[in-house]
Amino acid sequence: MSDKRCRLRDLGLQVGILPTGKLNLITDVPGLKVGHCTITEGEGKLIPGQGPIRTGVTIIKPHSGNVYREKVRASSYVFNGYGKTIGLVQVQELGSIESFIALTNTLNVPKVADALIDFHLKENPDIGISTTTINTVVGECHDGKLNDIQGRHVKQQHVFEAIENANEIFEEGSVGAGTGMSALGFKAGIGSSSRMIEEGNLSYHLGTLVLSNFGGKNDLSILGHKFDEIDDIEEERVKGSIMIIIATDAPLNSRQLLRLAKRAPLGISRTGSFGSHGSGDVVIAFSTSNTIDHDNKQELIELKIVNERTKLFKNLLRAVVETTEESILNSLLTAETVIGRDENKSEAISIQKVKKLLSK
């Protein structure tokens, strides 16, 4: 299993037909940044509350400004609500996001949300005093197979560190919130991909980041090839979840973003999942265009949005499916083997076997 990790396109493979952005990462959306904080401590037997720790936090900064002051238009789609993502009530009502988006493990959602509040209060000392409160958005998957999840080891300092680390270039695989996650029978975690959508003289980016932690090995399908063609699959393990963050600089309103979000499960499907009962599969989509000025008191707001009856809009839908599938595959291909609590092992998928499978 010691083969070097890589991304799908490093193997000469690709998903779909649209061109990628420069980095083929969600950060191809101008201004967007992603930061991780990875926490790995101890090994051996689980002592609840103490370790071993295989967890972390990942932060998506929608743009480089003050997100509370310049909210992004957004929507969300709960494909399978067996999950604990917070903040969606307001996202759906107002069609906007006003905080960084954080990903972490299930039981750590409150601690991470509280740290996000700390951060945004510092930037906006009027929150809750002379202006409204703040709605933070935190998604999660369950890393308890490898991690002492009861310990809730992601503290304020880790959230701040992930914010500090946020950059255009970021790692995939067993990092940040992905540290303890597994999908489709193998070690997984963070994955990303992007597409360019161009029409006439318009040019937009759509990028996706996943936190993958779903499905069983017997379901795994890579670019149409069932993995069980080349490997012995013993038993089914189809718990876990997936968080999908979709970002674009195309000017979309929240209804249109919902339509995009609803396509993400089509990308999940192509990696083999059937959306099992115990999987909390949640999609959050936002646009960095037409940001909403928190302090604007004018009665009317002017905006431009995409005409849905165009090829441009169709390709945005297509880009969601393509980037979701590719992000999941990237999360598998980049993740290193991790041994966690009670010597539980989540093995990296063999790059050699993938090559062999795809060359059939």
Place this chain on the structure above:
Amino acid sequence: MSDKRCRLRDLGLQVGILPTGKLNLITDVPGLKVGHCTITEGEGKLIPGQGPIRTGVTIIKPHSGNVYREKVRASSYVFNGYGKTIGLVQVQELGSIESFIALTNTLNVPKVADALIDFHLKENPDIGISTTTINTVVGECHDGKLNDIQGRHVKQQHVFEAIENANEIFEEGSVGAGTGMSALGFKAGIGSSSRMIEEGNLSYHLGTLVLSNFGGKNDLSILGHKFDEIDDIEEERVKGSIMIIIATDAPLNSRQLLRLAKRAPLGISRTGSFGSHGSGDVVIAFSTSNTIDHDNKQELIELKIVNERTKLFKNLLRAVVETTEESILNSLLTAETVIGRDENKSEAISIQKVKKLLSK
């Protein structure tokens, strides 16, 4: 019961605090027109399929142009889905309405929808051939207490007649779709009301039209006065439904229109209803601003919409509650007593008793 019918404000009474439009009708929204066709035939014993007939159709024309070519932004809210309104699937997905809106009785929905298709095909002969198909919107209540509902007596000619009759001035009470309807123990049917919303140099209209057919007499409340204070109420009858159409020329997107639509049940509540099981209570809201050009092929669309953080938006919400309550009361006060099938009688509410109740 022979007292002259009137509207609420003819009694020196009013709902709420906002000023009404010129007519205090939904047609205060510029360009909007309403037309009825009332069908009253026969009396005595019900012969299913033949009569007696106490039914009709009411048409709302959102604006004076070709609605298929210039769609209006829209949303809908199903407060109680025990109903047969059609067309809402597409309204929710695309946030727009592309046909006239028709109201009729429950079993007549398909015939009326088919007649609407006839009408719009005539205006748009490319439908289904060189352009897309059409989504018609038809709402309903159950007039079977007075009417031979199995007979489905609203034919194409009646729909066309209602379209022909559409005008700024229109009747309320036992007319059009309201011919056979009863609410809160009395004869009811069509009612309407409007409000002006003004901020700075902006001035908008919001108007509501209801087809009321819900609730029991024991629940009836008029401007905070329970009707049973002055009348003997024998038994409960809490079936039926209500259709609520909300129109405005304020520039709202479909998410904002949904927020408006969700307030309509608050107006229903103030007339005494608790939203009984058997009541199909459906709200449709649309804006005549920022119409959507069916033939526009440009990638981007420019629009202005209302800033939700303004008093302007709050007053739009308030106007929904006020006009819904007032429209229901108008439907009661204007409706004449009707005797229908099997001598079933739906009595007009006594204006004298209402005066007495309100002067307490």
Place this chain on the structure above:
Amino acid sequence: MSDKRCRLRDLGLQVGILPTGKLNLITDVPGLKVGHCTITEGEGKLIPGQGPIRTGVTIIKPHSGNVYREKVRASSYVFNGYGKTIGLVQVQELGSIESFIALTNTLNVPKVADALIDFHLKENPDIGISTTTINTVVGECHDGKLNDIQGRHVKQQHVFEAIENANEIFEEGSVGAGTGMSALGFKAGIGSSSRMIEEGNLSYHLGTLVLSNFGGKNDLSILGHKFDEIDDIEEERVKGSIMIIIATDAPLNSRQLLRLAKRAPLGISRTGSFGSHGSGDVVIAFSTSNTIDHDNKQELIELKIVNERTKLFKNLLRAVVETTEESILNSLLTAETVIGRDENKSEAISIQKVKKLLSK
């Protein structure tokens, strides 16, 4: 293109891992029957309102009894609401279906709904007189490429004929509502498939029927093989829609049926679709267990439902994805080439090419 039409399993191919029912049709669900009426008349140039006609209607009878009297528990999921399906408002509110389910073309929905009312009134002469009204469910796709859709040629007699024809054995492909439909670049229409779900001494059936009319040839994927590997694909055509009917005799409540319905798009995805803008993709799911007695006046109802935390439930979810994909492929493989209005041709997919593609 003269190769003999067949089903996927006739080619020695299969979707997924679960065993099929006896017929591998939705009618493997005990008591359920499907009937078609196919209308093919005229050829050559389109004369709107007259022909040529390439359309029809398909009826799903949930069980052999009086469905109004014995309603089935149901739910629906609108994956893409660019469609005109009627009846879903009440299905969602009450979690039940009380009529046959009909499929037809878009503009014919009202006429078919009206005919369904005729049928059910005959069986239940108390409807709208001494009991409630009726909610009919009619889904649709747009067959205007081949058919004179403006003509609305499906009349009452055709609906009655389809009801009459209802049987356990039924045809797939260019029949009934599928007569004028195309999908993924080829002639398509009706397709079906089923699965057995067995746990301990329990044994249930889940069956799916699709009316397929979506996607472009450049997207077509068969069991993981992209069709464009073996064929020249000229241009994209990604309009159209898909209706998916899922039936089971497993005892599920409406919330659980919604969870099933939401998995159907995963099956669509595996045939290559990305859920394009103009596609009305609607899923209806029902269970024939725990039927609801219309005339039951008792306060409490006893029922058994599936425990969601079991392998049984997971396999029901899995069965939805498998049968949806296989139904779509069956609709393609069984449909014959049809030439319609203006000599528009929708070609059957070549079985030889499919064999070649799959043997790669």
Place this chain on the structure above:
Amino acid sequence: MSDKRCRLRDLGLQVGILPTGKLNLITDVPGLKVGHCTITEGEGKLIPGQGPIRTGVTIIKPHSGNVYREKVRASSYVFNGYGKTIGLVQVQELGSIESFIALTNTLNVPKVADALIDFHLKENPDIGISTTTINTVVGECHDGKLNDIQGRHVKQQHVFEAIENANEIFEEGSVGAGTGMSALGFKAGIGSSSRMIEEGNLSYHLGTLVLSNFGGKNDLSILGHKFDEIDDIEEERVKGSIMIIIATDAPLNSRQLLRLAKRAPLGISRTGSFGSHGSGDVVIAFSTSNTIDHDNKQELIELKIVNERTKLFKNLLRAVVETTEESILNSLLTAETVIGRDENKSEAISIQKVKKLLSK
């Protein structure tokens, strides 16, 4: 303003027609308990993060057992999603609640959720290790007018104290989560009410608890009497929110509980609110019957549920509207005047004025 606080029925007044439970509190639902922890510290000028503190937490224990092990069937309805309630994603998907329900202020939601996790982990040490994780439900309103909300002063100890305090008898008004809340121009907070629903030999309880913090004084309406008839109302203040918890021992499934939840805004309406933009109005409804055994691995579950076509069900709907209105009025009548940060004062409504208003 020194008149003695009381409940609505202490004034000889009542809402609606159904009989109350023994205590006229949500705790009339057998086994249900409510506990508060009130935190009042400091006065004078706001020092963000330090005080003054006027806040707290309120805990609803659905039954006396281990709620994670015996989940209650539940649903939620977001009337106005401008709010930060957490846990609803899973409540909607699975139709159940598996933790205590906590209410607190907006920015304290994460800290309270984290404390709830602590509590339930102690009772269920297998969470996240050998069984699934846990979904906690925490609702909120914004008490920043009186309280140093940035300080997030509700700590683990306060949550545990509220749990400890849980009892059948509990206080209303400015206690627990209600400590810093105001509604309709006056001091408000916690209020509750209940109804008995009896049919044949069946007897059920429905109880409601509100955390009221919405609306402006100019809107206040008490049993149909507008408060501005007797008081000078200067200006509008229509921010804030309301949380509504509805509990019953009637056996309802999650779809039926959603229908109940959707009626709560009708009760809000009767106190004068129009559901303003800035108000997060969230309803959570649950039934203590047919609890879900976390450890049950059997394929099928037997249950009894209420037949919706009965007077029993109608009265459950009616009870929601009645108890919501009465709970809000109780929250106003029982709350004492509170002076908070920066000497901001929220005055108790004058019982004398209410008496005067109602005697008109």
